[in-house]
Amino acid sequence: MSRFLFLVALVVPVLLAACGGDDAPRRTIGITQTDDACIPQRPVVTPRERITFAVTNDGKKDREVEGIEGMKFEEVLVPSGRTRNIDWTAPSNQGVQKLKCYVPGGSTVIVEVNVIDPKETVTASLIEYSITADKSFVAAGAIRFVGRNTSQSQIHELAILRPKADGSFENLGEVENIAPGKSGDILLDLPVGKYVFACLIAPGEAGSTVDHFKQGMRLDFEVK
Numbered sequence: 001m002s003r004f005l006f007l008v009a010l011v012v013p014v015l016l017a018a019c020g021g022d023d024a025p026r027r028t029i030g031i032t033q034t035d036d037a038c039i040p041q042r043p044v045v046t047p048r049e050r051i052t053f054a055v056t057n058d059g060k061k062d063r064e065v066e067g068i069e070g071m072k073f074e075e076v077l078v079p080s081g082r083t084r085n086i087d088w089t090a091p092s093n094q095g096v097q098k099l100k101c102y103v104p105g106g107s108t109v110i111v112e113v114n115v116i117d118p119k120e121t122v123t124a125s126l127i128e129y130s131i132t133a134d135k136s137f138v139a140a141g142a143i144r145f146v147g148r149n150t151s152q153s154q155i156h157e158l159a160i161l162r163p164k165a166d167g168s169f170e171n172l173g174e175v176e177n178i179a180p181g182k183s184g185d186i187l188l189d190l191p192v193g194k195y196v197f198a199c200l201i202a203p204g205e206a207g208s209t210v211d212h213f214k215q216g217m218r219l220d221f222e223v224k
Helices: 003-019
Strands: 027-033 050-057 063-068 076-078 083-089 095-102 108-115 120-127 130-133 141-149 156-163 169-178 183-190 193-198 218-223
Touching (some): 027 063, 050 076, 076 083, 120 156, 130 218, 141 156, 156 183
Parallel strands (some): 120 141
Antiparallel strands (some): 063 095, 095 108, 141 183, 193 218
């Protein structure tokens, strides 16, 4: 091998690693389509974050999803009962990117992808059967929630719940199936209010025989 080719062979892998490459990790954001809705309608990402949108069509009609108003996201058809995984990289500037989620010739829903740097990070530690956090309150705005499973044997998850007037909860987002010793995170843009960390694994899920929430895996926290 010539000296030139030898140097190229050394330099190219380094450059690919520095640039991240196509194998760099991506965070998955699920979008669920029905015949008249797309949920969530306002996911949060960070600038330049690599995302995979897992778009699931639970409706009876085929739906499409595409970027509008400058969002670089090609049109994708999602047949009824199917899921499509679409890779996307957030722009470097903060702001709102818009996804059009629609039935051709029918209903349309706009999903606003909020590109923003988080103001706060909260780490919640999960173990049988309790949750502790490094902060009891945070400032309103974009917040990164990290779920750290400190268990040696059980799978846990971290859900962010908002209490409702009737005593039920609205699930704003969750990190599912965090393996023992592993972590996962989620970004949310939250207003002032009271919230609950919770593990929602029920009997029969992730090998569990008990309801983790009912066993005490919940923790109140506040956004001020």
